[in-house]
Amino acid sequence: MPRARTKRRKTDVGGSPANPMMFLGQDFQQLQQEYSRKKEIYTDEKFPPSKRSIGAGLLSRAEMAKVVWMRPSELVEDPCLIVDGKSRFDFSQGELGNCWFLAAIAAITFRKDIMDEVVPQDQSFEKDYAGIFHFRFWRNGHWVDVVIDDTLPTIDGQLIFLHCKTRNEFWPALLEKAYAKVCGCYAAMNGGYVYNALRDFTGGVQKTFILCKAAEELWDKMDQAAKNNALMGCSTPQGATPANTVLPCGIVEGHAYSVTGVAKVVLPHKVVKLVRVFNPWGDGEWNGDWSDKSSLWNKVCDEDRKICLQEKEDGEFWMSMKDFCCKYEDLDICYVRPKLPA
CATH class of the missing domain: 3.90.70.10 (Cysteine proteinases)
Structure with missing residues (x-):
């Protein structure tokens, strides 16, 4: 028999994808409604557009000096979260050694039910847009709802990390940013194992x-x-x-x-x-x-x-x-x- 390692989890500890815990206490619905009502664009103070969020060791000092955090609306005229569904053929890896994360994303694109849990459908760049998005992961025995703003690191107007082959589609880049937030920074994703991401996407x-x-x-x-x-x-x-x-x-x-x-x-x-x-x-x-x-x-x-x-x-x-x-x-x-x- 092939040797196997088994990862078991506690059950019913952290609710469900439909009723997750708020990561760092941030309530997406409350924040989205507040900023939409005020007609302001949200900036996430707990994962700010800064060097700290990128982390050490990924970019040279010269490259880091050229980083500009831009919102999708600054990159294209008609940003969309999803264009014609979510597919394993949508995205390309950027300057980050997270092929393990991309391989797991490709795997879950076969399961619309899982994708809709990880990438909630109650958000877009159109209705009530306020620069805020959220994604859901299973982390350390709990389902968590992770809030981010939609600023993304770029150099010369190009996304540095995960990006879509369709220029105005942004769900992969925003999903990667949310996962970087729960990991601490983008650099923390530089190397890993497929099974970690599969578990975190599904529980x-x-x-x-x-x-x-x-x-x-x-x-x-x-x-x-x-x-x-x-x-x-x-x-x-x-x-x-x-x-x-x-x-x-x-x-x-x-x-x-x-x-x-x-x-x-x-x-x-x-x-x-x-x-x-x-x-x-x-x-x-x-x-x-x-x-x-x-x-x-x-x-x-x-x-x-x-x-x-x-x-x-x-x-x-x-x-x-x-x-x-x-x-x-x-x-x-x-x-x-x-x-x-x-």
């Missing part, structure tokens, strides 16, 4: 499988997890090369990914178990067997090829379970609210 129960010791039935557990709408992430080992080195096969060393699907395809006299993986950079893909341009796809039936294959440079790709266990170090499965499988 779920997590298991980590060490892939070099994975048993034959692990793919079946992944298939069952996918059918139960569990969330999955994985990571590659850090090699002797510098961080984020892209190997000849297209895999990034010391990097976090999302697992976005599993499938079986039939070859002559053989059934192949596949895993679909997503690079949160939004590009950079595996180029071996079962990758987008692999000739093996010509050997499967038209139906399987149509269902599985998307020849796009979008960071998402298929690989065999065997190659997955060879190239990746561990797999995290986060079971959201149901009982933990035996």
Whole structure:
């Protein structure tokens, strides 16, 4: 059996996403109504637009001197919180080593119910706009509602950290800022584990499988997890090369990914178990067997090829379970609210 680490949590300690505790005592509804009534724009004194909120070690002194905190309305004419829904293909990583956080975001975009809890729908840049937003996380045994203002750090008019590929969409950048607030600063997110963010987005129960010791039935557990709408992430080992080195096969060393699907395809006299993986950079893909341009796809039936294959440079790709266990170090499965499988 694969070795597993289990993260258990206390139940019913911190309410629910619908009735969370106020982080640092800040009441979103009260503040939003107050500033909207006064027709003033909110600035968060507890996580101010300052060097302290960015933290030490991320930017050089010269870069820090160029930082300007700007609101979305100063960056674009028509800012929106969400444009055409929330997708794993929406965003790009910025100058912060938080691929683990992005991989978890990509995983929860498959669960609208979870996304609507983490990113509440009672806010926008239009109705009653006052420069204030809020997001919800499970932290240290409690659901917390985290209030932020919408100032974001920029250099030369460009967002420094997480940003959307659609220029006027801001939910990823604001979500990242809220998480930076509960962590203390942006710098505190510079390195982490996918399972931490999956847990903080869901309050779920997590298991980590060490892939070099994975048993034959692990793919079946992944298939069952996918059918139960569990969330999955994985990571590659850090090699002797510098961080984020892209190997000849297209895999990034010391990097976090999302697992976005599993499938079986039939070859002559053989059934192949596949895993679909997503690079949160939004590009950079595996180029071996079962990758987008692999000739093996010509050997499967038209139906399987149509269902599985998307020849796009979008960071998402298929690989065999065997190659997955060879190239990746561990797999995290986060079971959201149901009982933990035996």
